[in-house]
Amino acid sequence: MFWAVLADGCLDDRLKKGVCIPSTAVEELVIGAPVLMLAVVKAHAGETSVPVHLVAKLADRVSGETLSRREIEVLKLMAQGKSNKEIASALFISEGTVKSHGKAIFAKMNVVSRTEAVADATRRGLIRL
Secondary structure, three states: OEEEEEOOOEEOOHHHHOOOOHHHHOOOOOOEHHHHHHHHHHHOOOOOOHHHHHHHHHHHOOOOOOHHHHHHHHHHHHHHHOOOHHHHHHEEEOHHHHHHHHHHHHHHHHHHHHHHHHHHHHHHHHOOO
């Protein structure tokens, strides 16, 4: 049995179960029963089952060095458009420390500007705008 996504983005099984799963929640638009069954068997055995096409997306999202909690706080304030002086005041640290955190953020994220850091952090799910 195969699940097919209809034009309105719902799986055809909704007629049997009375529910609709939006296609946006399904990376693969057509899922074969054998693939689904294998995933269930692996999950039952305590293993992880990640489709190959998602591995690259996941790797991209978690690549790079991890930012510290403080660096994320600084990054969130950068995203709000705060100056180094305003960030220092909000976090009760010196402006020099804010600059140090900024340099560490840029190096870890491999970016060259605040704008690029904020955009990349948003894409990775580290911060929300």
